[in-house]
Amino acid sequence: MESVEASSNGQRILRIQAPIVDSVSCYCRVDAGLKTVAGARKFVPGAKLCIQPDIDPRAHKSKNSRRERSRVQSPLLPGLPDDLAIACLIRVPRVEHRKLRLVCKRWYRLLAGNFFYSLRKTLGIAEEWVYVIKRDRDGKISWHAFDPTYQLWQPLPPVPVEYSEALGFGCAVLSGCCLYLFGGKDPLRGSVRRVIYYSARTNKWHRAPDMLRKRHFFGSCVMNNFLYVAGGECEGIQRTLRSAEVFDPNKNRWSFVADMSTAMVPFIGVVYNGKWFLKGLGTQRQVMSEAYVPETNNWTPINDGMVSGWRNPSISLNGRLYALDCRDGCKLRVYDEATDSWKKFMDSKLHLGSSQALEAAALVPLNGKLCIIRNNMSISLVDISNPDKHVESNPHLWETIAKKGHFRTMVTNLWSSIAGRSGVRSHIVHCQVLQV
Template sequence: MGREEYRTNDMLSSKWRDMNLKVRKFNGIYSQKWQTRRSGQSDAMIELESEDQYREEFNAPFTLKRIHQIWQPLPPIPVEYSDALGFGCAVLNGCNLYLFGGKDPLRGTTSRTVFYNARTNRWRKAPDMHRKRHFPGSCVINNCLYVAGGECEGTHRALRSAEVYDPNRRRWSFISDMNSAMVPFIGVVYNGKWFLKGAGDHREVLSEAYTPETNTWMSITDGMIAGWRNPSICINGKLYSLDCGDGCKIRVYEEETNSWRRCMDSKVHLGSSPALEAAAVVNLNGKLCIIRNNMSISLVDVSTPIETNPHLWENISGKGHIKTLFTNLWSTLAGRNGQKTHIVHCQVLVA
C-alpha cells in the first residue's frame, strides 16, 4: 500500500487507522536506522533492531514484516480451475490476473473467464468468451485481451476464430479469423503486432501475425520466425529469446539482418533437468526475469548488456518452506498432483 493511500484508508475504520499509525511509526524507526546503518549490516538486521525499538518505545508487539525476494502465497484459484488444463492467462489494468478457457474433466472445454484482483486479494467472475477453447494463444495490446486459436472438445480440430476482451466495457467481441486453424505454442507482441506460432490440423507448423489497427492476419515465414523459440519477450522494443534450456544464454532479434544473435551469456549452465528448465520470462521493472520450474529466478539487466555491469545477471533461488509452498501452489495451477511441478503461466501484477 502506497503512503499516499494512508489518508484515504484512515477513514475506512478504526482498525485501518490503527494499522496505518503502526506502520508509520515503524517506517520512521526503520528509515532512521537505515540511514545510519553500520558497515556490513544487512537489511534483516536493521529490521530486527527496528522491531525491538518499536516494542520498547510503544510497549506493543510488531507483527508486520518486510519480505524481500521470496515467494508469497495468494488465495487459492477457483475450484473450477483446480483440475483444468490448457487455460489462458493474462494481466489487465496492471493488477487483474485473468484465467480463461481451458478443459476440465467434468465440463470439458469451457469459455469461462475469472480474474484475481491484487488490490482486493480476491477472485471474481468475468464474462465468458464467445467460443469454448483450450490451449489458445493470448496477448495484451492497449490493455485489451486478445485470444485466438486453440482447440474445442467435440470437434477435435484446431480453431481459426479469435476474439478480444475490453475490461472497460466488460465485453468480448469477435475479431477477424486467422488464415489457418492453429493451436499456438508460442506468441509475442512485437512492433505493435501479435505474432503466433503453432500447430495446424495436420500438426504442421504455422505462423501468423495480427495487426490490431487493420484487424488483419498475415502469414509469416521470415528469419524471425525461423529462429524464434519459447520463451521469448519484448523489452524496450527489442525481442529476446532464451538460447539454452535453463536460460543461461539469451538471444536478440536484429531487424537489420533479419536474424537472431546471442547477446548475453551467464557463463554458468545450471543443468538440463526438467526442474531447471526455464518455463517463462517476464518484464520485471525493466529487467528480463527468467523463472524456472524449481521456482528459482534470474534477473538480467538487458538495458546495459556489458560485462562490467555488476547487476547484469543476478540469480535468486527459492528457499525453505516458501519454495515448497509455491511448488505445491503451482502444481495446483498446472492441474497436477504430487510434488512434480511444471509452471504453465507466470505474470507480473502491480498491487
C-alpha cells in the same frame, strides 16, 4: 486546509490549500460489492467508477441519530488528518498490506479500493511481485507469489476449484493488478468458456463474463489493455479453431475479431512492434505462423528470420525481442531487424543443467529488468541495459533473487538431471507480474 493571512492594509485573506491527498472522498469502495467465485450467480464488472459524493457532516442534518453518527468517522490515524494518514499508509511496504486490512474496517475499505493503490502508482512506489502458476506432480494447479524486494514467497488464496485440474487454459494481466484465468479443458466437462480473475488489491478471486467460444490450448495476449485470444482446440467436428475474440475490461464484454487465415493450435506467441505473433500447428500438423494487427483487424501469414529462429519462452522488452538460447535460460538471444536474424546477446557464465527441473519456463519484465523463472522456482534477473559489459566483472548484470531449489554444484546438477529424466512432472504453467 484553510489558513488566514494578514495583508498590508490590515485585511484578512483566507487561503485554501489543497490537501496532500483527497481525504473527503469515499476512498473509492469500488470493489466492496464484488462477489467471489464461490456462489457467484451473475457477472460483476471488474471496474466501476466512484459515484459516492463527498460527505459534509454539517449538511443535511437528520433526525435519525444513527445516520448522523455514521457521518462522523474516527480518524485513520489518531491525531492526524486523514490526508496525512493516507500519505503515511501508502508508503507501507506491500508485504505488510495483508496485516493493515485487519486493523479496522476503515483501513480495510481503504486498502481494498482503487484510491489507495492509484496513489501508490502515481507516486512511483507501487511494487511488482512475480506470480507463478504451477502444475504439481499430482496434476493439481497451485500458485505462488514472490516478493523481489524481500526475496520471500508470499501466501495466496487457493486457486478456485474449477481451475484446480484444468488443462490448456490462458493467463493474462489487465490493468496491471488483475490476473485472469480463462478457457481451458475441464477433466469432466471438456472445453469451457469460463473466465475468472484475481485482484491483487482485494486479494480475492472474482467472476468475469465467459468467452464467446469454448477453447483450450489457444494463444492469448494483452495489447493496449485489451485481452485477445485466438485459435486452440474444442471438442466437436471442427476441433481446431480459427476464431479469435477480444475482451474489453472497461465495457466488461467479449467481441469477435477477424478469424485467423487458417486454424491453428499455437504453442508460442509474443507482442512485438504493435503486432501479435503466433506460431503453432495447423490442421495437418504443419508448423504455421501468423501476425495480427489490432488497428486493421487483420491476420497475415509470416515466414521470415524472426519466426524461423524463434524459441519459447520469449519476450518483447524496451522495443527489442529476446529469447533463450539454452534450456536452463543462462544464455540470451536478441532479434536483429537489420539482418532479420537472431544473435547471441548475453551469457551468465553459470550454467545449471538440462533437467526438466532446471528448465526455464517463463520470461517476464520485472522492475525494468528481464526476469527468468525456472521449473525449480529459482528466479534470475538480467540487466539488459548494458549488454557490452562482462558478466564476470559485473555480477549484478545477472543475479539470482530466488534460490528455492537452486542447484549450484556439479554433483547436485548431475543429480537434478537424473531426477528430471526419471519422470519429475512438476512444472510451471504460467507466470505473470502484478503491480500494486
